[in-house]
Amino acid sequence: MTSAPPPSEPASQPGSEPPDAVREIAAGYAFTGPALDLGAVLLGADAYPRAQVRIPLGVLNRHGLVAGATGTGKTKTLQLIAEQLSAQGVPVFLADIKGDVSGISVPGTPNDRITGRAAEVGQSWTPRGCPAEFYALGGQGTGIPVRATVTSFGPLLLAKVLELNETQEASLGLVFHYADRSGLELYDLKDLTAVISFLTSPEGKAELKGVGGLSAATAGVILRSLTVLDNEGAGAFFGEPEFDTAELLRTAADGRGVVSVLELPAVQNRPRLFSTFLMWLLADLYQELPEVGDLDRPKLVFFFDEAHLLFKGASTSFLESITQTVRLIRSKGVGIFFVTQTPKDVPADVLAQLGNRVQHALRAFTPDDAKALKATVSTFPRSGYDLTEVLTRLGTGEAVVTVLSEKGAPTPVAATRLRAPRSLMGPVGEPALRAAVEASPLAARYRDAIDRESAYEKLTARPAAAPAAGPESVSRSERSERPEQPTREREREREGPGGMLGSLLSSPALKSFARSAGTQLGREITRSLFGTSRRLR
Template identity: 80%
Template sequence: MSPSTDPAVPADPADPADPADGPAARIAAAYAFTGPALELGALLWDGACLPDRQIRVPLSMLNRHGLVAGATGTGKTKTLQLIAEQLSAHGVPVFLADIKGDVSGISAPGTDNDKVRARAADVGQDWQPAGCPSEFYSLGGLGTGIPLRATVTAFGPVLMSKVLQLNQTQEQSLGLIFHYADTKGLELIDLKDLRAVVAFLVSDQGRPELKGIGGLSTVTAGVILRALTAFEQQGAGAFFGEPEFDTGEFLRTAADGRGLVSVLELPAVQDRPQLFSTFLMWLLADLYTDLPEVGDLDRPKLVFFFDEAHLLFNGASKAFLDSITQTVRLIRSKGIGVFFVTQTPKDVPADVLAQLGNRVQHALRAFTPDDAKALKATVKTFPNSPYDLEELLTQLGTGEAVITVLSENGAPTPVAATRLRAPRSLMGPVDAAALDRAVKASPLYSRYAEPVDRESAYEKISAEQAAAEAEAEAAAAAAEAEK
């Protein structure tokens, strides 16, 4: 039996059922895992949705990373929501980077309506409305949410060099600046602290200090200072400071055992990709450093979802891409899974894409030559299939996708056209008032909401400079009086 080129068209009732050894049965058998698994939807074959042939992904394979891709309006965000709420139900904490501001509904029960009931009946889903235990965050208080902050010292010279796009020589010099600040007891809490140290080192008063730390030229210090100023203009200053956020908070579960869903609200900074790229680098690096090696687990410790992932990579420096590639490759062994959500696989660098074992590909458009090229490239990233993927991917309906995942033994499953289940949570944002109440009701709000600006490098250098100026003025006055 050959597959239909339009799986959304109902089958002819006269068509014979797919035999037990037919291609649809063989595809479905490859998704009949023995261990815990997330239910994605029902197989589409020969124009029909087959609710008795379920497409699933093993829970133990969710730390092998994944990709959810598709054109605008094809249902990517709902797929993200579907996977995230099932992870939570299995006791796995989830982190959602919400660029557009439309994922907050995961905290509230969904709305029962004819469309949802029809989808549930079609795919064999026992649909019941349910929200997930959730926390809402923002970068440094830019927007609604518990502020996420890191100190410059914790961020470190290596990551700072990458986001400032410094070359190797300049990176080494920044490392010396961090070392100088440490030896002089100049705490680097926020960006004004780092800027103050660099500015001091290129000032008349501080220039002699350059000789003491070696390898740092006035020109290089000036380059770093200008890069810092440009970085602050992107809004990055809000992210650096105290109280510093403990990334272990993302690993919590609710009192009933469900995984906590941490939603990072990013609409306020969606036009500043360098800012949330910076946060991504710090967060993954911090978790990688803090978490022990665990190897293969029966379920992940935490799964990340980065919506609109192309914003992370557009215009990114090679150093940033290298860092993300290395982190994605290594963090699996810490029990962390990472999913990128974007329009086409080509939005994700090839070295990162190669690490993504679970794929949910929604419909693609082929309106332009570039679209057609992207479609052909996408097809080549899938295993051999009985489907005509190039045609199928342009004809999938909203909430339908082509899926391949890693089986329990780590091998790719056959490609399966799938009609996806409906999320049980609200498919849209919660209202602003409810979001604000949820943020302020969190036990973390009192711990992280108010910024703390204690004495650090900026204040110490300013005080020393003021004292030096006062001393110079006193000396000048004394000299004048002796005349």
């Protein structure tokens, strides 16, 4: 590629004919098929509206990385890409950690900064919002509650949340194996606690003679970790009705993709749980979706924010599972964008699969910063830019971009001044957010927690059962608030089906059970990807 003009050469004005270096870059982004518009090529301080930087829609299932220091504009880049995907009929998933992504649901407000940016990059800016659904983990927030059963979450993911070592992780896998084999449903944390307590009792120890044992010391570590998790309020994330990840694939009546926004401010003090829960969503999607190969547009684009939390302290088997999922989910029509500060936050095996890159500014204030900057530069193709210089001088809303072309080849590296999102760049406010959630057809389906008969009740009902309540982490206050519903359900079961068929078929508990049973094979696949089946065989 032609080198950028030397400093002594006068810079061309943005409205004039671009210099040769800019035209050569722009030629690499002149795609014939549908594409997302990112912005205009940047050279020095000037942006060139005639030289547009774009991403072909058909390569977004080849995954991507959005990186940059805090305050450089990563969230606005996600918003810009998400609203264009929605307009193209592609559903999007976004995690809202700072609470400022909800504005994607309403039109933006024009101001001098937006109109100025639009003129600089050749954007015809008009305000427009996107169809959106708002979710919250376990209902800790305004959004529609998102829950998972402990069974479907799986031992490997749960071990990551509990920060267990590999020996403890293997023991937890043994507990899951026993529960699966014995018909002991693990819906919430009290179920898992009950099974562990039983397996360390005299009666329970005999159950594991054929497959090894569960030491009291290891069980104690796991139970204490579950206690901490439950005391932090994370127990609300596990239970029923379990969230159906197919909800993330919805489109609106006008054909636009629905943007699913997961509200996360309430779980900032539990970042490991948040990142692992996002991995569960991806694993569940992988189980449920059929193989489709390469499509003209993805079925879903999933933005995995704060990605470094997922990889930090991860075991070898966990990293292998992530790598395998990222590699294989592409053929299911799902694209993943990892969002973090530097590429070194992502393991090399995963980074090698991310074909689309949007790198915002990096700072080099410390020796560690300088090392991270050097590592970042080394991950880009060769270009005419001095990337070490460019990456430290980029302003907010500017980034270095390289993507895959329609033929699958990397495009030229392009310093880019990004377009302004058309939706509101900020939160919509609590009243508007609450109204949107209450108006959603999904609210009634997921709002109320369900406590069906499961491992806890079955073990408690055994005449000679060991203490099934487990440690104080069983959340007694929570159980005292919820016993009426399962009691009434059991009474209705004893009364027989006469006159009750319609209500039973519409019951959230029955629907959740049907999905749980219907996806048993899917859960076994999850066991192979995020479980301990390799150790147990």
